[in-house]
Amino acid sequence: MLIVTKKFIFSVGEVWFDEDPPELSNVDVLHYRQWIHPIKGGQSDEFHTRLIDLTKSQDELWESISINDRYKIRRAEQKDQVVYEYFEHINSDIINEVSDFYDSFASQKGLSKINRNQLQNRVNAGAIDISRIKLQNGESLIWHVYYCSHNRVRLLHSASLKNSNDTSYQSILGRANRYHHWQDIVRFKNLGISVYDFGGWYTGNTDQEKLGINQFKEKFGGEIVKNFNCINGITIKGKLYLHLLKIYMSLSQLPLPRLSNFRF
Structure with a gap:
């Protein structure tokens, strides 16, 4: 299942639990939530759960x-x-x-x-x-x-x-x-x-x-168990989104938020 949320001019999607995403033509950035393995080419963080x-x-x-x-x-x-x-x-x-x-x-x-x-x-x-x-x-x-x-x-x-x-x-x-x-x-x-x-x-x-x-x-x-939360820029606009996010965090003198910071 692919769920898409609009953030400004960007379309941000999410897929969970190693479910193969469908056609991604309408997604700029994709979050992979709690996958068994990290996503090649994307930013990945370990996430442990019970x-x-x-x-x-x-x-x-x-x-x-x-x-x-x-x-x-x-x-x-x-x-x-x-x-x-x-x-x-x-x-x-x-x-x-x-x-x-x-x-x-x-x-x-x-x-x-x-x-x-x-x-x-x-x-x-x-x-x-x-x-x-x-x-x-x-x-x-x-x-x-x-x-x-x-x-x-x-x-x-x-x-x-x-x-x-x-x-x-x-x-x-x-x-x-x-x-x-x-x-x-x-x-x-x-x-x-x-x-x-x-x-x-x-x-x-x-x-x-x-x-x-x-x-x-x-x-x-x-x-x-150990899972991975990953994020990947799918389109050029999506890669720009990730780049701008890093710049914003750097200017704010804050660490880039870890993908594993889910609430308990």
Whole structure:
């Protein structure tokens, strides 16, 4: 599947998971997202992630989760009375709601806002799955946004709003987050999807927050794999786009953004 986004005068496409791109006559720049091998002639960065094999039985998947986290999932379902919801049809209202929520989360965490134009293009291509956990009063606790191919789902965005002044709320949020991932895993397995991709794995050892995210993901089992994110100029205009990007970053005295800097 080829998804194209317009950036000024440039057409920027993306293809995922080693899917052969179709005719590229309308694309200036092409992003290859999470390919097994680097693309010859393009700029490539390593990207590590954690995958769960959804061809295993549901019992095997459940047993792969740590005992403590299984307890938290059961408690979220049975006592916290949180509600799991997913959307078969994603309209503009849902896109706006999840985007507004994510932007509040990003502000809280010091991250960039969601790219709404890119999200809309992916939705239009039928490549996006959205789910959430909410309280019984309808208040949203957590949103998940996935990129979906025919046999693999990849977590693109996960957002939740913390309330450090309410320890009870924080406890419910922590349990609900685990329950959310489990419900997504079961649903995708039942849809016949074979791989659940957590959307990144931090390979460093200094960022304590990212190390904590690693620990969360590790408790669901799975294995760490290395992929490559690549970018290539397809047309003369596309090569100009990459050249201008390098100049802009140089003038801004900033490092060229690594293609592997996907959000967890």
